[in-house]
Amino acid sequence: MKMLRLRSAFAVFAACTIFFLVVAPASAFEIKPITSPGGIKAWLVEEHSVPLIQVGVAFDGGSATDPKGKEGLAYFLSGMLDEGAGDLTSEQFHEKVSDLNVKLSFDADRDSFTANFATLTENRDEGFKLLGLALSAPRFDNEPLERVRKQIIAILAQDSEDPDTIAQLAWFKGIFGTHPYGHAIKGDRDTISGITADDLRGLAKREFSRDKMYVAIVGDVDAAEAGRLLDMALGKLAATGPRPEVKDTALNYTPGLKIVAKQVPQTAVYFGERGIKRDDPDWYAAYVMNYVLGGGGFSSRLMDEVREKRGLTYGVSTYLYPLDHAGLILGQVASENTKVAESIALIRAEIGKLSTSGITDKELEDAKTYLTGSYPLSFDTSSKIVGQLVGIQREGLGLDYVKNRNGLIQAVTADQVKQVAAKLLDPDKLFWAAVGDPKGLGTPDDPKLPAPAKE
Numbered sequence: 330m331k332m333l334r335l336r337s338a339f340a341v342f343a344a345c346t347i348f349f350l351v352v353a354p355a356s357a358f359e360i361k362p363i364t365s366p367g368g369i370k371a372w373l374v375e376e377h378s379v380p381l382i383q384v385g386v387a388f389d390g391g392s393a394t395d396p397k398g399k400e401g402l403a404y405f406l407s408g409m410l411d412e413g414a415g416d417l418t419s420e421q422f423h424e425k426v427s428d429l430n431v432k433l434s435f436d437a438d439r440d441s442f443t444a445n446f447a448t449l450t451e452n453r454d455e456g457f458k459l460l461g462l463a464l465s466a467p468r469f470d471n472e473p474l475e476r477v478r479k480q481i482i483a484i485l486a487q488d489s490e491d492p493d494t495i496a497q498l499a500w501f502k503g504i505f506g507t508h509p510y511g512h513a514i515k516g517d518r519d520t521i522s523g524i525t526a527d528d529l530r531g532l533a534k535r536e537f538s539r540d541k542m543y544v545a546i547v548g549d550v551d552a553a554e555a556g557r558l559l560d561m562a563l564g565k566l567a568a569t570g571p572r573p574e575v576k577d578t579a580l581n582y583t584p585g586l587k588i589v590a591k592q593v594p595q596t597a598v599y600f601g602e603r604g605i606k607r608d609d610p611d612w613y614a615a616y617v618m619n620y621v622l623g624g625g626g627f628s629s630r631l632m633d634e635v636r637e638k639r640g641l642t643y644g645v646s647t648y649l650y651p652l653d654h655a656g657l658i659l660g661q662v663a664s665e666n667t668k669v670a671e672s673i674a675l676i677r678a679e680i681g682k683l684s685t686s687g688i689t690d691k692e693l694e695d696a697k698t699y700l701t702g703s704y705p706l707s708f709d710t711s712s713k714i715v716g717q718l719v720g721i722q723r724e725g726l727g728l729d730y731v732k733n734r735n736g737l738i739q740a741v742t743a744d745q746v747k748q749v750a751a752k753l754l755d756p757d758k759l760f761w762a763a764v765g766d767p768k769g770l771g772t773p774d775d776p777k778l779p780a781p782a783k784e
Contacts, residue, residue: 358708360718360728365556367564371544372718372728373555376711380450382548384460385715386563387723388442389541393509393654394573399528401516403437405481406529406536410435410444412473414462419473422459431456433463439510440653441723442536445715446562450549453558461562464537469526481521488515492597492764493663495589499762500599500659503587508578510652538570539563545718547711577654582760586776589764596669596765600676601659602758607651607724613737614745615649615753620696621688621746622679622754623647623660628695630679635662641672658753670769670779677756678781684754687747701735756781 361373395402411426411433413419426433432447444464448456488494498513505511515521542563546555580603605615623631623646631645647660664672688696708714708731721730761778763770771777 358714360731361552362728363552363556365559365564367556367560369539369542369544369556369559369563371546371555371559372722373545373550373552374547374714374718375549375551376547377549380549381711382448382450382453382456382546382550382558383711383715384444384446384547384559384562385545385719386444386446386464387543387719388536388538389440389653389723390536390573391437391439391441392512392514393439393575394536395509395512395516396528398520399516399524400512400520401481401514402520402524402528402532403442403536404515405477405521405524406532407435407437407442408477408481409469409474409529410463410467410533412477413468413470414459415466415468417462418468419470422462425455425459429456429459431459433460435463437514439514443719445712447712453550454561457558457562461565464533464563465565467529467533469529471526474526474529478521478524481515482518485515485518485521492591492593492595493661495591496597496599496661496762496764499587499589499764500601500760503760503762504580504582504601504657505578505655506582508655509575510578510655534567535571538567540569541572542566543719543722545715545722547714547718575654580655580657584758584760586761586763586770586778588767588770588773588776589762590766590773591764593765594665595663596666596763596767597661597663598669598673598761598763599659599661600673600759600761601647601650601657602753602755602760604649604656604658604753605651606653606656609656611745611749611752612649612651614741614749617693617696617700617738617741618683618688618746618750618753619647619649619658620700621692622683624649625696625699628699630683631660631662631676634675634679635672639671639675641665641668641675645672645676666766667768669763669765669767671782673761673770674779674782677759677779678783680754680759681756681781683750684756685751687743687750690743693741693743693746697738697741700738704735 358374363373364370392403411422413422417425429452430449434445436443446460502511605611621630623629635641635645642662642664645662647658650657650659662672707717
């Protein structure tokens, strides 16, 4: 949820060295699957040129498993794990982190709970012990608990005034309804106010078990030492725990428009429809399709039509959003209140054109060139490598994915993109959430989508 305080000396050192550059192609470095003496499985990348070790840990779960009435519990937990653990109070824990020059943070998304950790090699034992304490023996003392609660409520108050955040929440609620994905990851003021230390303690016990854990370790450490350190940090976690109980959803939403009135100069808009999950055979064709539609920045059709040709927005984008229990295509745009209807009409038109006509051979080759050429940048720092390796494990993509991924992109054909576009894209099945004072879209009580723009 938040970054711990670091010494200024470490901040300077970290800026220079904490992220080592990978100058070879991503497929060139070696990923070693290891198993610690205590049975903890992890993926290791050794890099001994810099005296640093970085670790990423993910657990299945996240905010989708928040109990009803306790929405925001996982997010609250992410803010409490560095607020005292074992025999260390909150203040003592922070001082220890600072003294050891350790970086430690936690976060919760809809499907998982993550921990990220970095330490200087010379402080590895004490650093890994701190990581272990945070996960296995958090304290949840009253003073830090109430302080973090106030921080979250303050964040929620800021979010309640931000049009983009309001639009995003309205979109997810409209798409998912009562499904767990429909509630805000941070919860709301009422649910956060009702969360207790016992709630947090119970979630930590349920969430942090080794059978639903994914680990990557990168840096100045070999396999034997990595195994010892991982046992030190994670060996006290329960071997098994309850699996998250979240059902797949078919997204039985009603296409259309929801307007949330707010007196601001621009209207923030989220839009989208059903997509595909990460393990779908059409994933790579859909990935190329999305790059052409709205995922390619200034190279995308939407940016060209809505921004470059007409100046209606600073930015418009789309992306594939695969969750564990649903797949989405999601987009966003913001335009002046008087121009947002035109932006929506253009977006609907471009989605319709791509759905019926597919993409050109040049668009296909340009997309492949960018998507394969930029992939090594996903591994140019140790933190990126850790994030990629944890994600690849969670998605079950296999140890050889880094080597094979670009080949999967290169194998996509224009016909495959046309087929998947016809299957996934439909301007009449989009759900839109708009926050502002939009003109030409009706009223909040009687919203009206503009027809797709004509050429």
